[in-house]
Amino acid sequence: MKLKSIIIAAVKSIMKSRMRSLLTALGIIIGVAAVIVMVSIGEGAQRQVEQQIASLGSNLLIIFPGASNSGGVNRGAGSSNHFTLDDVTAIKDQAVYVKAVSPVVRTGAQVIGGVGNWNTQIYGVSPQYLEIRSWVLQTGEFFTDKDVVARTKVCIIGSEVKKNLFPNSDPIGELIRIRSVPFKVIGVLVEKGQSAMGANNDDLILAPSSSVLDRLSGGRHINFIQASAVTLAQIGQAQIELSGIMRAAHRLNAGEDDDFTIRNQADLTEAATATSKVLTLLLGSVAGVSLFVGGIGIMNIMLVSVTERTREIGIRLSIGARASDILVQFLTESIILSLAGGLIGIFLAFGIGLILNNYTSQPAVIQPGIVFISFLFSGAVGVFFGFYPARKAANLNPIDALRYE
Amino acid sequence: MSKVIIETKQLVKSYTIGDMEVRALKGVNLQIQEGEFVAIMGASGSGKSTFMNIIGCLDKPTSGEYLLDGVLTSKLDKNQYAEIRNHKIGFVFQGFNLLSRTTALENVELPLMYDRHRRISDPKQKAVEVLQRVGLGDRMDHVPNQLSGGQQQRVAIARALVNEPSLILADEPTGNLDSHTSIDVFGLFQKLNSEGITIVLVTHERDYANFAKRIVELRDGKIIRDQMIERPLIAEEEMKKLVKLEVEYEA
Numbered sequence: 001m002k003l004k005s006i007i008i009a010a011v012k013s014i015m016k017s018r019m020r021s022l023l024t025a026l027g028i029i030i031g032v033a034a035v036i037v038m039v040s041i042g043e044g045a046q047r048q049v050e051q052q053i054a055s056l057g058s059n060l061l062i063i064f065p066g067a068s069n070s071g072g073v074n075r076g077a078g079s080s081n082h083f084t085l086d087d088v089t090a091i092k093d094q095a096v097y098v099k100a101v102s103p104v105v106r107t108g109a110q111v112i113g114g115v116g117n118w119n120t121q122i123y124g125v126s127p128q129y130l131e132i133r134s135w136v137l138q139t140g141e142f143f144t145d146k147d148v149v150a151r152t153k154v155c156i157i158g159s160e161v162k163k164n165l166f167p168n169s170d171p172i173g174e175l176i177r178i179r180s181v182p183f184k185v186i187g188v189l190v191e192k193g194q195s196a197m198g199a200n201n202d203d204l205i206l207a208p209s210s211s212v213l214d215r216l217s218g219g220r221h222i223n224f225i226q227a228s229a230v231t232l233a234q235i236g237q238a239q240i241e242l243s244g245i246m247r248a249a250h251r252l253n254a255g256e257d258d259d260f261t262i263r264n265q266a267d268l269t270e271a272a273t274a275t276s277k278v279l280t281l282l283l284g285s286v287a288g289v290s291l292f293v294g295g296i297g298i299m300n301i302m303l304v305s306v307t308e309r310t311r312e313i314g315i316r317l318s319i320g321a322r323a324s325d326i327l328v329q330f331l332t333e334s335i336i337l338s339l340a341g342g343l344i345g346i347f348l349a350f351g352i353g354l355i356l357n358n359y360t361s362q363p364a365v366i367q368p369g370i371v372f373i374s375f376l377f378s379g380a381v382g383v384f385f386g387f388y389p390a391r392k393a394a395n396l397n398p399i400d401a402l403r404y405e
Numbered sequence: 406m407s408k409v410i411i412e413t414k415q416l417v418k419s420y421t422i423g424d425m426e427v428r429a430l431k432g433v434n435l436q437i438q439e440g441e442f443v444a445i446m447g448a449s450g451s452g453k454s455t456f457m458n459i460i461g462c463l464d465k466p467t468s469g470e471y472l473l474d475g476v477l478t479s480k481l482d483k484n485q486y487a488e489i490r491n492h493k494i495g496f497v498f499q500g501f502n503l504l505s506r507t508t509a510l511e512n513v514e515l516p517l518m519y520d521r522h523r524r525i526s527d528p529k530q531k532a533v534e535v536l537q538r539v540g541l542g543d544r545m546d547h548v549p550n551q552l553s554g555g556q557q558q559r560v561a562i563a564r565a566l567v568n569e570p571s572l573i574l575a576d577e578p579t580g581n582l583d584s585h586t587s588i589d590v591f592g593l594f595q596k597l598n599s600e601g602i603t604i605v606l607v608t609h610e611r612d613y614a615n616f617a618k619r620i621v622e623l624r625d626g627k628i629i630r631d632q633m634i635e636r637p638l639i640a641e642e643e644m645k646k647l648v649k650l651e652v653e654y655e656a
Contacts, residue, residue, distance in 0.1 A: 318461075318502075402463075
């Protein structure tokens with residue numbers, strides 16, 4: 001028989017008992033929809049976590065001063081505070097896996113300007129800081145390398161600072177006094193919201209690191225260094241590279257411990273996504289079980305169908321159908337039944353996804369991969385669970401089948 | 406001497422039911438020529454159904470030889486058996502055995518769908534032709550339960566004819582039909598036979614066996630009589646007699 005006529009015959013036979021076919025396929029419909037929705041919810045949760053971590057910056061690496069160990073007394077992380085701008089320059093000049101680097105000189109200060117005063121954090125950074133933190137300006141512009149060299153007294157304020165000092169006016173061009181030192185506001189950052197740890201990202205002022213060192217914090221030590229790897233995949237290489245550069249810059253001998261610690265965003269991301277991956281897997285496999293159960297439903301009905309249609313099988317055999325023709329016929333029916341179920345299940349999943357995304361806070365990200373896989377899987381269920389009944393049909397003896405009442 | 410279509414030599418078939426061995430056929434020797442119209446008669450248990458199944462290639466003999474159209478069938482495998490059923494034999498059953506909810510045309514087309522050699526290039530056209538030949542040209546799109554018993558049996562006969570078989574095997578073809586329709590069906594068989602088609606018919610009713618040209622009687626798995634009918638009944642005349650009888654009775 002030609003493939004086309006086989007398929008037509010199978011569809012006809014399925015359509016002869018619509019209600020039963022629908023109920024049979026329902027197991028697959030629910031199974032496929034469940035797999036897709038569950039995996040998509042897991043994916044959505046994972047994206048949420050990733051987004052939160054991505055808000056820290058892009059491919060972020062943070063170099064903290066390490067613990068100083070003087071005379072056997074370990075004074076804890078950050079105590080060996082001797083990072084300088086020279087370290088930053090060394091990284092900038094030598095690192096190939098790093099696309100951006102910035103020192104961070106942090107100091108708290110009372111700020112006066114606009115309609116009042118406000119206590120906030122001042123960050124002395126390089127012009128590359130925005131890129132590292134994947135942040136953008138709402139208005140105005142960022143300072144440049146020239147400003148760093150010239151130690152210009154300009155600053156960019158966070159949205160929280162703007163809210164408190166310039167609630168109703170444009171701060172660009174205004175002077176604010178940070179610890180009595182006047183700085184000109186040249187830009188406002190867009191609102192970033194809370195950090196993953198709950199701190200307010202927007203309550204800060206950015207200024208050239210040289211200016212902050214010179215006018216506010218005093219001295220030449222910077223608090224930490226932030227850098228951005230070229231790609232997420234190269235974050236490990238960048239870390240090794242940075243470690244080498246820092247060791248050289250600090251003239252550490254081979255046996256000596258690092259006097260700094262490097263943390264990278266990938267570590268953070270990994271820890272956070274590992275949980276949601278386990279969740280996705282768990283949800284997906286529970287849904288997979290329902291798909292399996294749906295397959296058993298198909299096998300059950302196909303077995304009933306073979307018994308009911310024993311006479312039909314006898315007729316077909318008597319007019320010259322081979323056992324393989326009968327096998328193919330019943331197998332085709334179960335495959336079509338489960339593929340149709342799979343297709344309906346996919347539509348159902350998209351519907352549920354739409355509802356979740358528009359009416360709940362739980363996002364579902366439906367990826368083509370899982371749709372494809374579950375469709376394929378529904379076909380495989382049809383083959384797997386259809387084979388036994390089809391073989392049973394094919395092995396019938398024509399005489400007995402014809403006599404069957 | 407015309408061609409031999411069916412030749413059996415010492416055909417034996419035995420079944421084991423529990424511990425008992427039942428011998429349904431005990432050495433049947435029979436030759437049927439092309440163009441014959443043979444009725445195989447016998448009471449139930451005579452082995453006529455078993456014999457029918459074997460010559461229809463639905464079953465294999467325990468021993469002995471069966472040649473269909475010159476081919477020794479005992480050496481063939483399952484698929485070759487299916488092919489013989491498809492190419493050389495047309496079955497007509499007592500219960501019609503049409504696919505329900507499937508139109509007459511589709512039923513008739515079905516054997517052609519299983520023909521791997523595609524001997525007939527336009528299955529639909531061919532199916533239409535044979536349906537017209539059995540007088541159902543205007544009923545092609547009807548499904549079996551919209552057709553009378555006689556019409557259903559005509560569809561079954563059309564289905565048996567569609568593959569241009571060497572012989573038609575009919576197993577109690579009128580067992581479910583009233584006398585009028587039965588005579589009608591035998592008329593059709595006689596017409597087809599006059600066109601050169603070999604017909605082998607299994608029946609237990611002598612009245613109907615007499616429409617054939619030759620009667621073979623089986624009893625307890627053996628042929629007990631094999632006779633040519635000098636003057637077979639003619640369906641048209643029998644129909645007239647039947648009608649006359651009914652009219653007379655009512656009067």
